[in-house]
Amino acid sequence: MLDASLSELSGALGRGTVSSVELTQLFLGRIAQLNGALNAFITVDAERSLGEAREADARRAAGRAGPLTGIPVAHKDIYCTRGMLTTCGSRMLANFTSPYDAHVIERFAAAGAVLLGKTNMDEFAMGSSSETSFFGPVKNPWDAGRVPGGSSGGSAAAVAARMAPAATGTDTGGSIRQPAAFTGVCGLKPTYGVVSRYGMIAFASSLDQGGPMARSAEDLALLMNVMGGHDARDSTSLERAAEDYTRELETPLAGLRIGLPREYFGEGCAPEVLARVREAIAWFEARGARLVELALPNSRLALPVYYVIAPAEASSNLSRYDGVRYGHRATDYADLADMYCRTRAEGFGAEVRRRILIGTYVLSHGYYDAYYLQAQKVRRLIARDFAEAFERCDVIMGPTSPSTAFALGANVDDPVQMYLNDIFTITAPLAGLPALSIPCGFDAAGLPVGLQLTGNHFAEAKLLGVAHRYQQESDWHRRVPSGTPL
Amino acid sequence: MPLSPEQIQHLARLARLAVSPAQAGEARAQLNGVLKLIDELRAVDTAGVEPMSHAVAAQAAAGQRLRADEVTEPDRHAEFQAVAPAVERGLYLVPKVIE
Numbered sequence: 001m002l003d004a005s006l007s008e009l010s011g012a013l014g015r016g017t018v019s020s021v022e023l024t025q026l027f028l029g030r031i032a033q034l035n036g037a038l039n040a041f042i043t044v045d046a047e048r049s050l051g052e053a054r055e056a057d058a059r060r061a062a063g064r065a066g067p068l069t070g071i072p073v074a075h076k077d078i079y080c081t082r083g084m085l086t087t088c089g090s091r092m093l094a095n096f097t098s099p100y101d102a103h104v105i106e107r108f109a110a111a112g113a114v115l116l117g118k119t120n121m122d123e124f125a126m127g128s129s130s131e132t133s134f135f136g137p138v139k140n141p142w143d144a145g146r147v148p149g150g151s152s153g154g155s156a157a158a159v160a161a162r163m164a165p166a167a168t169g170t171d172t173g174g175s176i177r178q179p180a181a182f183t184g185v186c187g188l189k190p191t192y193g194v195v196s197r198y199g200m201i202a203f204a205s206s207l208d209q210g211g212p213m214a215r216s217a218e219d220l221a222l223l224m225n226v227m228g229g230h231d232a233r234d235s236t237s238l239e240r241a242a243e244d245y246t247r248e249l250e251t252p253l254a255g256l257r258i259g260l261p262r263e264y265f266g267e268g269c270a271p272e273v274l275a276r277v278r279e280a281i282a283w284f285e286a287r288g289a290r291l292v293e294l295a296l297p298n299s300r301l302a303l304p305v306y307y308v309i310a311p312a313e314a315s316s317n318l319s320r321y322d323g324v325r326y327g328h329r330a331t332d333y334a335d336l337a338d339m340y341c342r343t344r345a346e347g348f349g350a351e352v353r354r355r356i357l358i359g360t361y362v363l364s365h366g367y368y369d370a371y372y373l374q375a376q377k378v379r380r381l382i383a384r385d386f387a388e389a390f391e392r393c394d395v396i397m398g399p400t401s402p403s404t405a406f407a408l409g410a411n412v413d414d415p416v417q418m419y420l421n422d423i424f425t426i427t428a429p430l431a432g433l434p435a436l437s438i439p440c441g442f443d444a445a446g447l448p449v450g451l452q453l454t455g456n457h458f459a460e461a462k463l464l465g466v467a468h469r470y471q472q473e474s475d476w477h478r479r480v481p482s483g484t485p486l
Numbered sequence: 487m488p489l490s491p492e493q494i495q496h497l498a499r500l501a502r503l504a505v506s507p508a509q510a511g512e513a514r515a516q517l518n519g520v521l522k523l524i525d526e527l528r529a530v531d532t533a534g535v536e537p538m539s540h541a542v543a544a545q546a547a548a549g550q551r552l553r554a555d556e557v558t559e560p561d562r563h564a565e566f567q568a569v570a571p572a573v574e575r576g577l578y579l580v581p582k583v584i585e
Binding site for chain 1 (some may be wrong): 489494497498499500501502503506513516517519520522523524525526527530532535536537538539540541542543548551553562564565566568569570571572578579580581582583
């Protein structure tokens with residue numbers, strides 16, 4: 001049962017083989033067993049989870065169950081949950097009990113899913129290793145000496161270690177896809193505007209997007225059916241008709257045009273990662289897909305563009321943490337200005353402070369045009385490259401990350417080295433495109449490798465279908481981490 | 487263009503972040519590394535390119551959605567103030583600003 005897919009769990013609940021209370025107890029037990037070693041969860045409230053499970057069982061008995069009713073789902077601690085600690089991995093919010101629910105939390109509650117707990121993450125989602133959390137680093141279930149990726153590393157580790165059948169994440173520059181790749185699970189960053197950002201603590205508002213993490217593309221589709229859709233409370237939420245994200249799961253691969261950008265297969269990527277990705281692409285070619293060589297010449301500028309736009313927006317968004325309305329407040333201060341300065345210096349960790357300073361710099365008088373405006377212009381050049389590419393192909397494939405999971409502490413002192421982990425994942429959020437990471441093999445050290453699939457705007461169902469075909473004939477996504485056997 | 491320790495203190499003031507001289511020294515090398523990375527942008531020819539402020543063109547074209555000017559939220563100030571560091575009689579308390 002720990003290893004079952006969402007549709008298998010749904011079937012078992014429907015047949016009465018298992019109750020939601022039993023299922024929730026099973027996963028709570030697994031969390032109790034493993035969380036001490038992995039630190040994937042910040043908050044677990046067993047009583048609350050079991051209460052929701054009892055309600056789900058009652059709802060099923062009353063004949064009102066949906067596909068996810070009674071299934072436990074873990075949420076990244078960036079989603080506000082009413083009456084529950086919501087920390088965003090920061091000392092600033094270490095005491096913050098949210099007075100309201102995020103839209104995504106409301107959606108899962110309405111579907112009858114059980115909130116299993118809140119997962120650990122890089123502070124304010126700023127990081128690629130889940131080491132910047134105030135609550136300590138998350139460990140990778142495949143090798144506890146390595147990072148799980150970030151920033152949604154707690155969700156990724158929880159799904160990989162079978163502590164949760166599914167989880168939510170958020171992705172600004174790769175924070176769903178890179179940890180999915182590092183832990184051998186699947187993660188989808190939807191098109192910007194498809195999942196409401198209401199109640200999802202803001203990092204970089206023009207890039208942030210919530211999405212699902214699970215062990216298969218089919219599971220992601222079921223989760224997207226709950227998470228996606230318009231919400232008037234997010235001004236960037238798109239007004240589109242509801243979609244069934246499972247609708248292309250059975251679409252044949254014949255005739256699929258796979259774009260291979262030469263920039264994704266060059267230097268700077270571990271040879272073993274490239275080898276696994278090329279093997280996966282050859283699998284698609286053998287089943288009738290056509291390979292299209294193409295170029296994304298401006299993608300080399302994506303890293304500098306991202307590290308202007310994201311810190312700029314972050315410095316603005318994080319100005320709300322003032323020690324007045326919620327969160328941490330310093331105890332010693334001389335006056336109001338001093339209270340702000342000390343509260344923020346104490347409440348934010350080093351990486352968050354660094355990004356606030358960079359963002360303040362690129363937005364400051366005399367530098368705005370040279371950095372922020374210029375970055376927005378180059379962002380358009382990057383988006384244009386993708387628009388041209390999607391005239392010639394249906395899906396772009398390449399590695400999710402240039403390496404497999406690295407050792408804890410390996411990159412903490414060198415921010416630029418850490419940022420290079422995002423080189424293949426940052427382009428999709430800049431262009432607003434959906435992108436998916438699925439496991440496609442292992443390196444010699446036994447660490448998972450991720451294959452990234454990027455689609456045109458609103459191509460989530462297509463990406464999930466392509467990935468599902470692959471997963472029907474491969475078992476990389478079913479492998480259980482050696483460190484956390486069933 | 488590398489930042490001087492004075493510039494870092496100035497940015498910290500703008501960002502309302504207390505930064506000690508020791509922290510500023512430590513931050514300087516790392517910030518300058520990041521600035522070197524983003525300085526690559528300055529050489530790119532972007533003449534005639536419109537800045538992209540929204541990721542999805544359709545949304546950018548539609549502009550900001552406006553809602554009707556109606557009261558939609560109930561009064562929940564007690565709940566919201568329950569998480570504030572210091573509150574008295576429904577007011578947020580801060581250090582005295584005007585003598």
